Amino acid sequence: MTIEDCSTTVLVNYLNNKSYIFLSPSSLESYVPSSSSITSFRYWTSLVRKTVLLHTVISTVPLVASEANDYVNMLVCAFFVALTPIWIIIARRTPSTREVLYSGWEPVIIAMAISREVLYSGWEPVIIAMAISSVGGLILDKTVSDPNFAGMAVFTPVINGVGGNLVAVQASRISTYLHMTGLPGAEPQANRPKCLNPCSAFFGSGLNSRSARVLFLLVVPGHLVFLYTISSMQGGHTTLTSVFVAFYMTAALLQVLILLYMADWMVHWMWGRGMDPDNFSIPYLTALGDLLGTGFLALSFHILWLIGDRDSDVGD
Numbered sequence: 001m002t003i004e005d006c007s008t009t010v011l012v013n014y015l016n017n018k019s020y021i022f023l024s025p026s027s028l029e030s031y032v033p034s035s036s037s038i039t040s041f042r043y044w045t046s047l048v049r050k051t052v053l054l055h056t057v058i059s060t061v062p063l064v065a066s067e068a069n070d071y072v073n074m075l076v077c078a079f080f081v082a083l084t085p086i087w088i089i090i091a092r093r094t095p096s097t098r099e100v101l102y103s104g105w106e107p108v109i110i111a112m113a114i115s116r117e118v119l120y121s122g123w124e125p126v127i128i129a130m131a132i133s134s135v136g137g138l139i140l141d142k143t144v145s146d147p148n149f150a151g152m153a154v155f156t157p158v159i160n161g162v163g164g165n166l167v168a169v170q171a172s173r174i175s176t177y178l179h180m181t182g183l184p185g186a187e188p189q190a191n192r193p194k195c196l197n198p199c200s201a202f203f204g205s206g207l208n209s210r211s212a213r214v215l216f217l218l219v220v221p222g223h224l225v226f227l228y229t230i231s232s233m234q235g236g237h238t239t240l241t242s243v244f245v246a247f248y249m250t251a252a253l254l255q256v257l258i259l260l261y262m263a264d265w266m267v268h269w270m271w272g273r274g275m276d277p278d279n280f281s282i283p284y285l286t287a288l289g290d291l292l293g294t295g296f297l298a299l300s301f302h303i304l305w306l307i308g309d310r311d312s313d314v315g316d
Helices: 033-067 070-084 084-094 096-102 108-114 115-123 123-144 152-179 200-201 206-219 219-232 242-272 278-306
Strands: 010-014 019-023
Touching: 019 108, 033 070, 070 084, 084 096, 123 152, 123 219, 123 278, 152 206, 152 242, 152 278, 200 206, 200 242, 206 242, 219 242, 242 278
Parallel strands: none
Antiparallel strands: 010 019
């Protein structure tokens, strides 16, 4: 296929009425411009063909070179970094960009000063959450390396994504409720026990308990939609048996049940110690959701294999 046959749109300057039209290369031959726009038509056609050719060369040469030499990508990056002083000089000489070059860093520095607490102490939950998620990744890698459980890779993002989103919503709701009552460090409920009863977290009369019940009830219909989608796409399982759905739903419900309880306890625990739960609790909870979801799902696949739900259902 030649460059002329590429399905690239061509911009033609219509000089007669000062308007613009879009033509495909296949229609260039059949299009007959007016006498006053023949020269412009030919100019734009040639320009677009040269542009397509230039893009093809630029995208092909580095790809071919990188396959033969591993250092080509680093050289390309170093080349563009070396051009930075040139762009700075050009920006300084241009009046419209000189002001941005000199004063454009002010909002960035002010934002960093405002969020210096997050800058100094915000790395702790991120690093710990990465470590927790890495354990879940090891469980997933160990499980899917067995051909009998390779189908687990399709369901892992679903169960972890649903659980992480639900617990993030609950943690944000509880944190917002606490922010409405005061500042971090002040416990709004003086008689609240340090170790919360799971029944109180789900069956209490407070707003947080009601939201926990609603989020917990969303697990089954949400996962049923995803399971139907996976089944329609023939991914992971060729057939969703009732036994598999039962074990999968049990794992998902148990994951969300633990996460919602942990969210209620962790948000209040961090609030009582002067930490903003919005910055600290969600990384821990989502990482814990990845660990629990991957662990429960791997356990379910192993149990299904032991009880005989295998071959065309497990591992395809």
